[in-house]
Ligand SMILES: Nc1nc2c(c(=O)[nH]1)N[C@H]1C(S)=C(S)[C@@H](COP(=O)(O)O)O[C@H]1N2
C-alpha cells in the first residue's frame with residue numbers, strides 16, 4: 376500500500392491529510408511530529424487496512440497476512456479478520472468510472488465488455504457465504520519444509536459475497552460448445568513490475584464456472600470489497616483453492632483448453648498424481664502433476680482459544696466451523712483423550728451450498744491437568760480428516776490434518 380507513507384516508512388510532507396483520513400481522526404500535535412517519525416499506529420500495514428492487530432504478517436512484499444482460529448470464531452468472517460494473500464503488487468489506482476469486465480477467449484462468440492453499472496443493472500444479484508481457503512493453508516505442517524508462506528491454520532475465511540452469477544453473464548455473452556475452462560486476468564502487477572507478466576491468472580473448468588454460487592462480486596459482507604481483497608470486482612469460487620478467486624478482476628477468458636495462465640503450471644496449486652517420498656522432486660509436467668480442485672474436508676476449533684485455562688468437572692463450551700470443498704460435512708467429532716474416544720458434536724446445515732458449517736459441543740475435563748482437544752470432520756463421502764499430516768507434496772498444499780488445541784484444568 377502506498378498512500379501517506381513513503382518507501383522508507385516516513386511520512387511524506389504532502390501526506391498529512393491522507394494520514395488523517397487513514398487514522399480516522401486528526402493528529403493533534405502533527406506539527407511537532409519529527410521528520411522521519413511516523414505514527415506508531417502505522418508500524419504495521421495492517422492498521423492502515425483496518426485489520427485486527429493480532430493477524431500475523433507472513434510477508435511484506437508481496438503482502439501476506441494470516442488470521443488465527445480464535446479470530447475466525449464469527450459465523451461470517453468480518454473483513455478485519457480475513458487473511459490476505461497476494462502474489463504480486465495490488466493496484467495503486469482504481470479508475471471506477473472506466474472499470475470494465477471483459478469476457479474474451481477462444482470459446483466466446485464475440486468479445487464483450489461490461490461496466491460495473493452494466494453488471495449491477497442487467498443481471499440478477501445473489502448473495503452467498505463462501506469458503507475461500509488458500510491451497511497452501513496448513514503448509515507449515517509439512518516436513519521437509521516447502522517454499523511459500525508458512526501458513527498455520529488461518530488462511531481461510533467464509534464471508535458473504537454479493538454480485539451476479541458468472542453463468543448469467545456468460546449466457547449473455549454466448550459461449551461456444553468447445554469451452555472447457557475459464558481463466559481470470561487482474562489489475563495487480565507482477566512483483567518485477569514487468570507489464571508483460573501477470574502475478575497470477577488462474578481459473579476453473581467450465582462446469583465449476585457455471586455453478587450457481589460462482590459469482591462476479593462487488594460486495595463483501597454488504598460493503599464495497601476492501602481494496603486489499605479485490606475492489607472493485609472479484610471472481611469468487613467457493614470450495615476450491617482461493618487462488619481461483621481472482622481479485623481486481625478485469626477480464627475472464629473462456630478457453631478451449633485448460634487455462635495456462637500464471638500459476639496454473641509447474642507445482643503451483645498442483646499436487647503429484649501419485650504419492651512422492653517427502654523431499655523428492657518430480658518432473659513438473661501434466662503427466663506427474665494434477666491441478667487441485669475441490670478442497671479436502673477440514674475444520675477449526677474457534678472457541679476457546681488454544682491455551683485456555685478452565686475448571687475441572689465443569690461444562691466447557693467448544694465451537695468452530697467445518698467445510699469440505701464442494702461437499703457437505705456430515706459429521707463433526709472431538710476428542711479430549713488424544714483420539715482414544717470421540718464425541719459427536721452438534722453440526723448445523725450450511726447457510727447455502729459452499730458455506731462453512733458451524734459446530735458446537737460441551738466437554739468436561741475429569742481432573743486437573745493438561746489436555747488437548749482434537750477436532751475431526753467427516754464429509755458426505757465418508758472421508759474424514761486425518762489425525763496425522765497427509766501425504767507430503769512439493770508445493771505444501773492441502774494439509775487438512777485435524778486441529779489440536781491445548782487446555783489446562785486447574
Ligand atoms: N488478482 C489476484 N487475485 C488473487 C490473488 C492475487 O495475488 N492476485 N491471490 C489469490 C490467492 S493465492 C488467494 S489464497 C486468495 C486470497 O484472498 P484474500 O486475500 O482476499 O484473502 O486470493 C486469490 N486471488
Ligand SMILES: [Mo]
Nearest residue numbers: 460509510618
Ligand atoms: Mo492461495
